[in-house]
Amino acid sequence: MALSRARPNVNNEVFDRYWIEQIILELGDEYQIRVQWDVTTAILTGTFALAGGLVGGYAGGRLGAAIGAGVGGVAGFALASLREIWSLIRDKLEELIYIVFNYLRRIDPVDYVRAFDILMACTASRRELVxxxxxxxxxxxxxxxVSSLTVA
Incomplete structure (x- = not known):
């Protein structure tokens, strides 16, 4: 995806916050970054896993207990994508904007204007930043x- 908003100004290092946010969100989408968001969900995960284990154990022995706990755990485990919760967490992550900006500043100033395209073309750089x-x-x-990188 080509970001259409204004790019950073190379001379005095003023950057467009929206542009940096879009880079973070694009990487979040590409690498499927998910955050366990709801505290109630975490409690329900344990409860469903326990209930699934008990019901599965009663109905099918050890294998049933394992399957029941797994299914129960998955049913209670909700992850939100970074894009879905960005507006809620944006204020807590002010430093992340600067981390990404400083990461992109390492690129040669001549290439800095095309930083997003260069970042997306280089798998190693993308992975490091993710x-x-x-x-x-x-x-x-x-x-x-979690993300597709941490699962693999």
Missing amino acids: FTILDFLAEKLGRQV
């Missing part, structure tokens, strides 16, 4: 954060 985003989100929000 791992940084995942660590930051988990630390700052105090919640479990």
